[in-house]
Amino acid sequence: MTGTSEREVTALGRSESLADLLGGRRGAVDASVPPVAFTAGWLVADRSVPVAVVAALVAGAVVAGWRLRRGDRPRSVLVGMLAVCVAALVVVRTGRAEDFFLVQLLANAASALGYAVSIVVRWPLLGVVVGTALRQRGRWRRDPALLRAYGRASWVWAGIYLLRVAVFLPLYLGGHVLALAGARVGLSWPLVAAALAVSWAVLRRSLPAGHPGLRHPVSQVAPAGPTPDRDDPRPGQ
Numbered sequence: 202m203t204g205t206s207e208r209e210v211t212a213l214g215r216s217e218s219l220a221d222l223l224g225g226r227r228g229a230v231d232a233s234v235p236p237v238a239f240t241a242g243w244l245v246a247d248r249s250v251p252v253a254v255v256a257a258l259v260a261g262a263v264v265a266g267w268r269l270r271r272g273d274r275p276r277s278v279l280v281g282m283l284a285v286c287v288a289a290l291v292v293v294r295t296g297r298a299e300d301f302f303l304v305q306l307l308a309n310a311a312s313a314l315g316y317a318v319s320i321v322v323r324w325p326l327l328g329v330v331v332g333t334a335l336r337q338r339g340r341w342r343r344d345p346a347l348l349r350a351y352g353r354a355s356w357v358w359a360g361i362y363l364l365r366v367a368v369f370l371p372l373y374l375g376g377h378v379l380a381l382a383g384a385r386v387g388l389s390w391p392l393v394a395a396a397l398a399v400s401w402a403v404l405r406r407s408l409p410a411g412h413p414g415l416r417h418p419v420s421q422v423a424p425a426g427p428t429p430d431r432d433d434p435r436p437g438q
Contacts, residue, residue: 231264231268232281232389233385233386233390234260234263234264235257235258235260235261235264235285236257236382236385236386237382237385237386238257238259238260238261239253239254239256239257239260239298239301239382240253240378240381240382242254242257243298243378244379248298250292250293250296250297250298251293253292253301254289254292254293257285257288257301258286258289260285261281261282261285261286262282264281264282265278265279265281265282268281284305287304288300288303288305297376299373299376299377299378299381302369302378302381302382305369305385306366306373309363309365309369312358312362313362313363313366316356316358316362317359319355320352320355320359323342323348324342325348325352326355326358327400328341328352328355331351335416340418341415341418343418343420344419344420346407346409346419347412347415347418347419350407350408351404353407354400354401354404357396357399357403358396358400361395365388365392368388369381369384369388372384
């Protein structure tokens with residue numbers, strides 16, 4: 202995520218605004234640097250896992266410093282660096298280079314499941330993320346049209362994560378480190394850019410004509426009790 206929640210979002214009429222809210226392509230590029238550094242170090246050092254781990258950690262630290270310098274939220278930077286450290290720890294424990302990508306594989310599987318479940322329970326994660334960034338709390342859920350639109354658009358992200366699992370899993374099981382690194386890059390920012398564009402299009406098309414947009418949920422509260430039929434007078438009236 203970028204620091205969008207710390208500044209007011211001035212417009213959501215452009216796909217770039219949605220990209221900012223969800224982390225954007227820039228964050229996906231940053232996340233690809235440590236896996237590439239790991240693979241490069243592994244190859245240059247004649248498939249040495251320790252050298253590859255050091256290369257990944259150094260790259261992760263450089264990326265973290267760069268993100269802090271450009272104003273990203275410290276918590277977001279810390280989460281990114283923590284993911285690199287956990288992946289490095291797993292590799293050190295197992296000694297298998299392909300295990301550097303295991304955390305990413307599991308994270309995508311969990312994300313796909315999380316998005317699917319969130320839609321079923323009517324708390325679509327895309328709405329949670331965007332609503333939080335816009336400081337709407339749960340107001341967006343009281344808008345039936347907006348809730349339905351977020352649900353449909355969340356399926357796009359569930360599909361993206363599921364696609365990654367379908368690609369990563371056979372490569373991981375086969376121990377194809379180079380292919381995993383290539384898939385990690387190929388399925389990062391290009392796929393994120395596509396998901397942002399498609400999910401934004403789904404959101405816009407799902408909202409009825411005249412809806413004020415994501416920043417202005419239209420709350421619809423049901424009446425407290427049944428409304429009497431005035432054309433059917435009751436006895437004694």
